[in-house]
Amino acid sequence: MIALTQSLALWYFTRGSGALSLVLLTVAFALGTPTLLSWGSERFPRLVIQLLHRNLSLLVVVFLFLHVASTVVDGFAPIGWLDAIVPFGSGYRPVWLGFGAVAVDLLLAVIVTSLLRVRIGYQRWRWVHMLTYAMWPIALVHGLGTGSDTRAPWMWWVDGLCSLVVLAAVIVRLHERPMISQRARNLALGALFVVPLSVAAWTMVGPMKPGWQKKKPSQGMVGSVVVLSSASPR
Amino acid sequence: MAVSFRLRLDPIACDGRGVCADLLPERIDLDDWGYPIIDPTPMSGVTAQHARRAVAACPVLALKLELVQSSGSIRGSHAGRTSSSHSLR
Amino acid sequence: MITQPTPSAPPPPPSAPHVAGPHLPRLLTAVGQHDERAMTLASHRRTYPVPEMARRQPIESFIAAVERSGLRGRGGAGFPTGRKLRSVSEGQSRPVVVVNGSEGEPASGKDVLLLTRAPHLVIDGALLAAAAVGAKEVMICIERDKQAAIRSINGAIGERIGAREVMIPVRVRVIPPRYVAGEESALVHFINGGEARPTLTPPRPYQKGVDGRPTLIDNVETLCHLAQVLRWGPAWFRGQGTDDEPGTMLLTISGCLKRRGVCEVPIGMSMRTIVQAAEPTHEIGALLVGGFYGTWISADDMGWISMDNVSLRPIGSGLGCGAVIASPRSVCGLIETARVVTWLAGETAGQCGPCVHGLAALARGMTDLATTRAPAEIVTQLQRWAGQIEGRGACSFPDGAVRLVRSALRVFAADIAHHVHHGPCAAAVNRSMLKIPATVPDREKVWR
Numbered sequence: 001m002i003a004l005t006q007s008l009a010l011w012y013f014t015r016g017s018g019a020l021s022l023v024l025l026t027v028a029f030a031l032g033t034p035t036l037l038s039w040g041s042e043r044f045p046r047l048v049i050q051l052l053h054r055n056l057s058l059l060v061v062v063f064l065f066l067h068v069a070s071t072v073v074d075g076f077a078p079i080g081w082l083d084a085i086v087p088f089g090s091g092y093r094p095v096w097l098g099f100g101a102v103a104v105d106l107l108l109a110v111i112v113t114s115l116l117r118v119r120i121g122y123q124r125w126r127w128v129h130m131l132t133y134a135m136w137p138i139a140l141v142h143g144l145g146t147g148s149d150t151r152a153p154w155m156w157w158v159d160g161l162c163s164l165v166v167l168a169a170v171i172v173r174l175h176e177r178p179m180i181s182q183r184a185r186n187l188a189l190g191a192l193f194v195v196p197l198s199v200a201a202w203t204m205v206g207p208m209k210p211g212w213q214k215k216k217p218s219q220g221m222v223g224s225v226v227v228l229s230s231a232s233p234r
Numbered sequence: 235m236a237v238s239f240r241l242r243l244d245p246i247a248c249d250g251r252g253v254c255a256d257l258l259p260e261r262i263d264l265d266d267w268g269y270p271i272i273d274p275t276p277m278s279g280v281t282a283q284h285a286r287r288a289v290a291a292c293p294v295l296a297l298k299l300e301l302v303q304s305s306g307s308i309r310g311s312h313a314g315r316t317s318s319s320h321s322l323r
Numbered sequence: 324m325i326t327q328p329t330p331s332a333p334p335p336p337p338s339a340p341h342v343a344g345p346h347l348p349r350l351l352t353a354v355g356q357h358d359e360r361a362m363t364l365a366s367h368r369r370t371y372p373v374p375e376m377a378r379r380q381p382i383e384s385f386i387a388a389v390e391r392s393g394l395r396g397r398g399g400a401g402f403p404t405g406r407k408l409r410s411v412s413e414g415q416s417r418p419v420v421v422v423n424g425s426e427g428e429p430a431s432g433k434d435v436l437l438l439t440r441a442p443h444l445v446i447d448g449a450l451l452a453a454a455a456v457g458a459k460e461v462m463i464c465i466e467r468d469k470q471a472a473i474r475s476i477n478g479a480i481g482e483r484i485g486a487r488e489v490m491i492p493v494r495v496r497v498i499p500p501r502y503v504a505g506e507e508s509a510l511v512h513f514i515n516g517g518e519a520r521p522t523l524t525p526p527r528p529y530q531k532g533v534d535g536r537p538t539l540i541d542n543v544e545t546l547c548h549l550a551q552v553l554r555w556g557p558a559w560f561r562g563q564g565t566d567d568e569p570g571t572m573l574l575t576i577s578g579c580l581k582r583r584g585v586c587e588v589p590i591g592m593s594m595r596t597i598v599q600a601a602e603p604t605h606e607i608g609a610l611l612v613g614g615f616y617g618t619w620i621s622a623d624d625m626g627w628i629s630m631d632n633v634s635l636r637p638i639g640s641g642l643g644c645g646a647v648i649a650s651p652r653s654v655c656g657l658i659e660t661a662r663v664v665t666w667l668a669g670e671t672a673g674q675c676g677p678c679v680h681g682l683a684a685l686a687r688g689m690t691d692l693a694t695t696r697a698p699a700e701i702v703t704q705l706q707r708w709a710g711q712i713e714g715r716g717a718c719s720f721p722d723g724a725v726r727l728v729r730s731a732l733r734v735f736a737a738d739i740a741h742h743v744h745h746g747p748c749a750a751a752v753n754r755s756m757l758k759i760p761a762t763v764p765d766r767e768k769v770w771r
Binding site: 125 | 247249251256290295
């Protein structure tokens with residue numbers, strides 16, 4: 001019974017920390033728009049939003065660490081520490097978990113370059129920072145693909161609202177200074193159309209279909225665990 | 235002999251965001267269009283620390299800190315134009 | 324041995340003022356007098372034999388000779404040419420020579436005249452400067468719109484190759500027709516493959532320019548004088564002009580004058596003498612000295628001001644590129660200034676906030692002052708903006724507009740008082756005389 005509770009707690013924690021990471025990432029993303037970053041008023045000096053953006057991003061790293069740790073320690077699925085940064089090699093849902101590893105890699109690159117920003121220069125820092133536009137949808141797909149809660153209403157709300165916020169942030173960014181070239185803007189608008197539609201379509205035919213979560217891990221489990229929702233006991 | 239620093243702005247990179255002026259009001263004012271007017275007086279100690287923060291906080295990294303030699307000359311190459319140049323040089 | 328120039332120099336071109344004085348036109352001798360075409364190599368050599376110095380004296384002495392001559396740049400800055408040569412020659416790698424024939428100033432035509440009608444004198448100067456600093460490459464920059472000059476220089480280069488004159492590569496680089504494209508760092512940026520917009524200095528071109536090499540950038544006229552210094556010596560050169568600013572200079576005079584065009588005067592000549600020789604058609608109210616990048620001088624001051632920077636700088640003015648426009652008293656100086664500043668505001672590279680926004684504000688303020696019954700505070704506002712703009716661009720382009728506005732506020736103070744109390748004068752509404760090019764919209768501007 002204790003093992004069950006412990007394992008379940010860890011599993012809930014994994015899901016919760018994953019969802020929270022996505023929310024924090026979304027807020028940090030939205031705060032990263034240039035106009036907001038230099039916004040200031042009588043009450044708030046201009047650095048406040050910049051610091052929020054920075055600190056939230058670092059907080060995401062903390063929660064991601066907990067998200068990975070709880071998954072590895074749980075042992076329900078054959079996932080090791082390395083699978084968090086080396087994508088597509090795990091025994092459990094390698095593809096969708098791999099997306100998570102890719103997102104972690106991108107985030108680490110962004111964070112490290114941001115910490116060393118003054119040293120590496122503006123242009124180089126900026127190019128790496130653009131990877132956040134890829135990182136967010138990849139993180140979302142990881143959540144949709146591996147998450148056990150995709151069909152749950154609360155998760156719908158979280159995913160849906162976060163997606164809307166990110167979409168809005170990108171549209172606003174395309175019209176702010178520093179302006180990007182017309183060609184880049186057209187490409188971005190194209191991607192803005194294609195990516196959400198394809199992710200939504202895939203979600204409908206994949207994770208939303210019952211039985212998606214039923215896919216069993218290919219390796220053995222550590223300890224005996226009863227999953228309350230759907231999986232049949234070993 | 236205290237080591238001192240001077241702020242230097244790249245006016246081409248500067249986008250008039252104004253974050254620097256909030257962080258270092260002792261040396262940076264904003265003009266009527268939101269662009270920073272930098273006081274080139276050398277700084278050291280606490281002011282220099284604040285200046286370092288302002289340099290790091292600039293969204294486009296347009297501010298730099300230069301070392302000022304104790305004799306008052308700027309290390310490295312010549313640090314500015316003569317103010318009355320009558321050609322577009 | 325230093326040879327003297329032929330004493331019987333041909334008379335100056337008919338349209339330019341014949342200014343009295345014991346001097347001979349030096350550069351304009353090279354310009355074909357009765358012929359619009361370029362001087363051929365053969366006729367050039369008759370007037371200007373290959374410099375004795377180039378034959379007899381070691382190249383190492385060239386720079387010293389230019390230093391002793393006191394020659395200063397004729398592009399507007401007035402920087403001592405000898406000092407520039409020395410700095411470039413002391414660089415770490417092989418230098419490059421760039422001839423600045425951009426002449427973006429609409430009111431100036433002297434460089435185009437030299438390039439079109441005396442191309443061989445320009446090439447002589449460039450080659451001698453290259454020899455002096457040890458460069459093995461010369462580039463002559465000319466604006467795209469100046470096709471006659473481009474053809475002429477290319478023709479002259481072709482003539483020399485045809486005559487089997489051994490020389491280092493001399494190439495023409497065609498630059499976009501923008502005012503700031505002629506700025507030193509903009510030229511370097513363009514030649515290096517970028518846009519013709521100024522870049523952040525330091526390092527300056529004389530330290531690190533084309534291909535990262537020390538680059539000598541000199542105005543067309545400066546190099547022509549340099550060729551003559553090395554032909555006839557520093558003492559000859561100092562025979563005219565002042566001690567601080569020896570030699571002659573080319574002026575482009577225009578406005579309400581009967582004799583308009585390019586003329587050559589010794590530096591330090593009285594402004595009144597020059598204007599009188601040009602035969603004004605109306606009573607002159609003010610002179611715009613230095614072209615659109617210049618400053619106003621009241622006609623009342625013409626009598627005691629001489630055409631040299633030592634006189635002009637203390638009053639906030641300067642020779643600039645030598646363009647002088649005579650504005651009649653019947654024309655309102657405020658509206659002319661407003662039109663010029665509006666044009667200058669449209670010619671920024673668009674890179675620096677204080678310049679882009681500042682010049683636009685100055686233009687609007689001057690236009691309001693000239694065309695509406697503006698409040699008296701507008702003058703304070705303009706002064707404030709001028710102080711905020713000065714020195715805060717990556718290049719000195721905005722400083723020119725600042726100087727122009729300050730000089731207008733001083734010279735036309737009486738007109739300002741009238742405008743503030745009674746509204747715009749009739750002249751501001753009816754008449755303007757300056758030929759100002761149309762402002763090109765941003766999307767049509769080409770920087771490559």
